[in-house]
Amino acid sequence: MKDFFKQIWKMILDSNLLNVVGAIAILIIGWLLALLASKKISALIHKLNARKTVLPDGTEVPQISNSDTFAGKVIYYIIMIFTVLGCFSVLKMHAAAEPLKDFASAVATYAPNIAGALLLAVIAWIxxxxxxxxxxxxMLKSKLNEHLAAQIGAADQDAVAEYTAKTCYYTVFLFFLPAILNVLKIYGITAPLQAMFEKVLTYIPNLIAAGAILAVGLFVAGIVRKAVAGLIIISRLNAFGETAGVSKVFGTSGLAGMVSIVAYILVAIPVVISALTALKIKVLSDSVAGFFNKLLEATGDIIGAALIIFVAVLAGAFAASLVTQLTAALGLDRFLESLGFKSENKEKSTAPSVIVGKLTLVAIVAMAVLAACEILEFTQLAELIRNFVHFGGNVLLSVVVLLIGLWLANFAAAAVKGKCNELVTGAIRVSVIILTVALAVSNLKIGDSIVQITFSLILGAACIAAAIAFGIGGRETAAALLKSWMDKINKK
Incomplete structure (x- = not known):
């Protein structure tokens, strides 16, 4: 009987039945463990997700949807892979187990990398x-979001703070990204990102230095601006400028505002140059700094040109007032009214004497601008202004000639009035006006030949018209005159 059981046991061993039973047992136990572990992990993550975490600023920590189900499935399949691998090993199915064994070995080898990457991701998230x-x-406590919203014109101030906080949030992830990719041994993307961050981190000190230089320099420039404005106001130069009419040119800021702005710019230019140099961006710093250096080198010429224009404005305002009073006293307004130039607008600002004063101011300022352009070596602009001044002088002279011609026309018409009929009086007046207009237009140097031809045609047409009118309308008178002349010749 004993030999019988030995033979049966030997047959069982030879038929691998125990291996099959062991494999089935391993499979069942592994499956149960996979289900239990998956369920426990899913429940734990679900419990963590159900707990809402609120940060001190009132925002909730974002949750990953379906993370519990995903984690449970991952644990389940990992345990089942190792279970199947154990079954194949018990059944001595080495050929079938080899791919799974390689996969499990790769997973086991790479698992620390994944764990490290997950740990870094959690740290980055925290x-x-x-x-x-x-x-x-x-930002909410310091009300910086309100100032930023006012600068960019945003209506929602809280949204500005939220957007800034989100930007910082994702920036932290961006800085952790190269380390996470390095742990995962993904070097193709890591190298460019790491190079970029190295450049950014290397450039940050330069940026901080430039910002500090710019902030301190502009602060000092603001102090200098206020000090200069205060000194000008205390020294009563600003009041003198207001008396001279500077506010008409520089607006409500007056002389103090204009000079203080110039002082601010003179201080700010070296500050900007230093800030650009601190950035160590050679292309930008060389070009912009070169421009500002040239501007500083030309500061003397600029100040001289500005002083010329400023003095010209003061002198022009004084001269304009003097010319206005002088021309009004000489009777320019009454003279032009006698010529028929009567304005329906009774405002004093439209009086001819006031207009002449304004023209005087414009002429003086134009000459000063011309001198300033020559100092600054703006040759083309200086030539343009010179031509404008020359043409303006011709226009002014033409206006004077025209006014004199109108006065002569009225004087000639008044002299023959009563002695001749109205037709002759009108003809004399029109002739003088036409001659004056021709002289005035000719003085403008605009198409001299055209003006001469036009005047000649008008004069010739008038002579021909007079001859035709005399010949046709006065035939009998002309015949009598011709007969008397012939009789006198025959008597001789």
Whole structure:
């Protein structure tokens, strides 16, 4: 009987039945473990997701949807892979188990990398959340979001703080990204990102230095601006400028505002040059700094040109007032009214004497601008202004000639009035006016030949018209005159 059981046991061993039973047992136990582990992991993650975490600024920590189900499935399949691998090993199915064995070996080898990457991602998430909360709380407490919203014209001030906090949040993830990719041994993307961050981190000190130089320099420039404005006001130069009519040129800021702005610019230019140099961007710093250096070198000429224009404005305002009073006293307004130039607008600003005063101011300022352009070596602009001044002088002389011609026409018409009929009086007046207009237009140097031809045609047409009128309308008189002349010749 004993031999019988030995033979049966030997047959069982030879038929691998125990291996099959063991494989089935391993499969069942592994499956149960996979289900249990998957369920426990899913329940744990679901419980963590159900708990709402609120940051100090009032924002909730974002949750990943369906993360519990995903994690449970991952644990389930990992345990089942190792279970199937164990079954194949018990059944001595090495050929079938080899691919799974390689896969499991790769997973086991790469698992620390995944765990490290997940750990870094969790750390990045925690740090980003803290920074986001701190930034948003700081902006809301300091009301910096209100100032930024006013600068960019945003209506929602809280949205500005939220957007800034989110930007910082994702920036932290961006800085952690190269480390996470390095742990995962994904070097193709890591190298460019790491190079970019190295350049950014290398450039940050330059940026901070440039910002500090610019902030301090502009602060000092603001102090200088206020000091200069105060000195000009205290020294009563500003009041003198208002008396001279500077506000008409520089607006409500007056002389103090204009000079203080110039002082601010003179201080700000070296500050900007230093800030650009601190950035160490050679192309930008060389071009912009070169421009500002040339501007500083030309500061003397610019100040001289500005002084010339400023003095010209003061002198022009004084001369305009003097010319206005002088021409009014000489009777220019009454003279032009006698010529028929009567304005329906009774305002004093439209009086001819006032207009002459304004023209005087314009002429003086134009000459000063011409001198300033020559100092600054703006040759083309200087030539343009010179031509404008020359043409303006011709226009002014033509106006004077025209006014004199109108006065002569009225004087000649008044002299023969009563002695001749109205037709002759009108003809004399029109003839003088035409001659005066021709002289005035000719003085403008605009198409001299055209003006001469036109005047000649008008004069010739008038003579021909007079001859035809005399010949046709006065035939009998002409015949009598011709007969008397012939009789006198015959008697001789």
């Amino acid at each position: 740090v980003a959340g803290i920074i986001r909360s701190v930034v948003k709380t700081a």
